[in-house]
Amino acid sequence: MRLRSISLASIVICLTIVAFLTPSADAASAPAGDHLTLSGLVTNPMGQGLKEAEAEVLVNGQHVKPTEKEAKIVTGKFGGFVADFLLPAGTLPAAKIEVQAAKPSWKSVPPSPVQVVAAGVDAQGNRRFQAYQKLTLERSITAGFWIASLVLLLVYVMISFEWMHRTLVSFLGAALIVFITYTLGNWDKSFYIISFDNAMGAIDLNVIFLLLGMMVFVGLLKKTGMFQFLAYKAYALARGNVFVLAFVLQVITAVISAFINNVTTMLLVIPVTIEIAVTLKINPLTLLIPAAFAANVGGTATLIGDPPNILIGSYAGLSFGHFVQNLTLICSISLVASSFFFLWWYKKGYARAEVKEIPRTIEYLKEAYQITNKKLMIQTLMMLGFAILFFILGGMLQLPVAIPALLGSLLLLAISGEDIVEMLEHEVEWPTLIFFVGLFMVIAGAEETGLIQVIANFVKDVSKGNLTAAIIIILWVSAIASAFIDNIPFTATMLPVIAFLNQTIPGAESGVLWWSLALGACLGGNGTMIGASANLVTVGLAEKAGYKISFVEYLKACWWPMMITVTIGMVYLLIAY
DSSP: OHHHHHHHHHHHHHHHHHHHHSOOHHHHTOOOSEEEEEEEEEEOTTSOBOTTOEEEEEETTEEEOOSSSOSSEEOOTTSEEEEEEEEOTTOTTTSOEEEEEEOTTEEOOOOEEOOEEEEEEOTTSOEEEEEEEEEEOEEOOOHHHHHHHHHHHHHHHHHHTTSSOHHHHHHHHHHHHHHHHHTHHHHOGGGOOOOHHHHHHTSOHHHHHHHHHHHHHHHHHHTTTHHHHHHHHHHHHHTTOHHHHHHHHHHHHHHHHHHSOHHHHHHHHHHHHHHHHHHHTSOTHHHHHHHHHHHHHHHHTSTTSSHHHHHHHHHHTOOHHHHHHHHHHHHHHHHHHHHHHHHHHTHHHHHTOOOOOHHHHHHHHHHHSOOSOHHHHHHHHHHHHHHHHHHHHHHHHTOOTHHHHHHHHHHHHHHHOOOHHHHHHHTSOHHHHHHHHHHHHHHHHHHHHTHHHHHHHHHHHHHTTOHHHHHHHHHHHHHHHHHHSOHHHHHHHHHHHHHHHHHHSTTGGGSHHHHHHHHHHHHHTTSSTTSSHHHHHHHHHHHHTTOOOOHHHHHHHHHHHHHHHHHHHHHHHHHHO
């Protein structure tokens, strides 16, 4: 038995020695010649790497392919590439080596010579060489540019005039540009817009999951009756004084909107506000329109209050604390200014209120609007507080806001025992989430083909590189545009524009242009009934209850307070920065 073991061991040792001394199949079959390792970087004029650019190598004017199976050299996420080439022995270093790069919607650069450096000899005696080249591409206006621009414009128009549901519009636009890329784009590269992988990569899941988590929170809070209870408290606090009631309602609405999106806030506040107005025998619109305005102002103050801010925060990597630090003060001032404006604007309507039997009315509202599930309310507020705490700490922890929103909402579902299937079916606004998915892809198509850079260059040229001019232009263009088109797609379009300007305008690295965009888009949306989703919800539900207001009437009531709040924002930005 022992001899058998010794023999087996001897055989293993002998085989190991033979294997060690025998050249490997790879080494024995290693091709002879000059081996060239070429690395490089393809960038835009700003020095940012361009992914999916194709590089080609010429040796003495002849195209050569890399040794890898891939016939093409394609840049990675940050614009870099590495490729190995096998050339006939003696070719290097005397041969002329050139590199050129190309990418749809970018001008191809002529072949650029590279310097080859000797890197020694490998184990088989083959000479090795290394080379590096950096190439810069300029934008080119192609058919894909015009198609992407037209699709984006049509998405804007159809959303603004409500010719089609905005979710269908955005997703249809996204599907169209990808379809064109893989049909016409394969036939002619000038029709190339965006690859499927890049379209998927453009979807900001931080935004999607943040909205999903907050929708769950709101859905559970709705079950507690807390919002209606707060409206009753506002009436009780006013004690029959309609002016005080209008002011308190605006403040409460603004505060709620700072932590829960303004559309949901108005959906919860509108029914009880209408009932209070009917009790006072005043037109409910005199309370609802100021409340919608306040919801948009309050939502501007924080990262999670208004969808444009969610987009800005995720794209620019700004934390909850950044928004509070830079926007809460100015939004508070704007809220006070707009509240007093509406008290003056609707003073005749408030003066006609019939304030009778206040104690009986208060008692009725107290009975009608009670907290229906105190335990669930406490659980929800605790987990919402947990999420907000980590929103605030997220800047230090580099924690995406979607994580605490999702974790808090899911823990809440686990603790409360609420049915997650019911929540996903009835409380999560899937059309809104799908709308964002499609919108991200449409914007990415415009960015890939160069439209965003054209807009950015225009703003830069008009401002002549002056930060003060850029602040004013972005603020007011955002405000006026957002008054007439949905501020969500507008903000999404402007994100890469601001990112470009931050790198080209001296002083913009402070981030002030992000705040110009936030204030312009959120406050400007107050100007008309179609400027913000909260406005449309308010007008729609009021009309359903029998209180109709025309576009012009809404414009008269809200245009000037919008101008006042945007002006306050401009003065603040110019002084603070």
